[in-house]
Amino acid sequence: MIYEILPVGPLQCNCSIIGDETTREAMVIDPGDDIEDILALISKHNLQVKQIVITHAHIDHVGGAMKLRAATGAPILLNQNDYALLKMLDAQAAWVGMEFPGKVEIDQSVAQADTVKAGSLVANVIHTPGHTEGSVCLYFPVQKKLIAGDTLFAGSIGRTDLPGGSFEKIIRSLHHKVLALPDETVVIPGHGPLTTIGEERESNPFLK
Ligand SMILES: [Zn+2]
Numbered sequence: 001m002i003y004e005i006l007p008v009g010p011l012q013c014n015c016s017i018i019g020d021e022t023t024r025e026a027m028v029i030d031p032g033d034d035i036e037d038i039l040a041l042i043s044k045h046n047l048q049v050k051q052i053v054i055t056h057a058h059i060d061h062v063g064g065a066m067k068l069r070a071a072t073g074a075p076i077l078l079n080q081n082d083y084a085l086l087k088m089l090d091a092q093a094a095w096v097g098m099e100f101p102g103k104v105e106i107d108q109s110v111a112q113a114d115t116v117k118a119g120s121l122v123a124n125v126i127h128t129p130g131h132t133e134g135s136v137c138l139y140f141p142v143q144k145k146l147i148a149g150d151t152l153f154a155g156s157i158g159r160t161d162l163p164g165g166s167f168e169k170i171i172r173s174l175h176h177k178v179l180a181l182p183d184e185t186v187v188i189p190g191h192g193p194l195t196t197i198g199e200e201r202e203s204n205p206f207l208k
Pocket residue numbers: 056058131150
């Protein structure tokens with residue numbers, strides 16, 4: 001498995017590039033910004049991007065998706081419950097002081113129990129509403145890795161005070177779906193350092 005994590009944009013969203021070493025097929029998760037840097041890593045590893053997966057429709061996660069689609073031809077995937085939020089991308093840009101990247105078009109919705117693939121690498125889509133209504137996490141069961149978007153951070157959880165956010169729902173998603181994963185699962189949050197499910201189960205103040 002080729003795995004690159006690249007913090008992109010002013011809010012340093014963790015963009016993941018995941019590639020199959022044999023077939024060179026890849027998926028990119030959350031290309032929020034800095035698409036030139038993402039493309040440089042893709043060509044360094046000689047990868048072909050097959051899917052662009054967005055964990056949720058916040059600008060720092062989705063802002064560069066159209067540019068990456070134009071460069072790779074890969075479809076953009078997002079849970080349909082975040083389509084409304086995606087329509088507010090210009091307002092979101094104003095909130096965080098970013099430049100409006102232009103309208104983002106989604107090619108396909110991803111929902112609970114769907115899978116996304118890059119060659120032999122397979123991730124299960126886990127719908128985890130709370131940070132936004134359409135937030136998803138991606139779980140690679142063979143590699144025991146979880147791309148958590150802004151649902152779970154090392155020592156914290158996603159904020160729920162933005163439109164579409166719900167504290168009750170994020171807590172339910174975390175307890176019923178995320179904490180159901182094995183302790184040894186490595187968590188790649190949407191921002192900040194990596195952690196594990198065991199570590200968060202043990203010490204995350206929001207999960208006690
Ligand atoms: Zn977010």
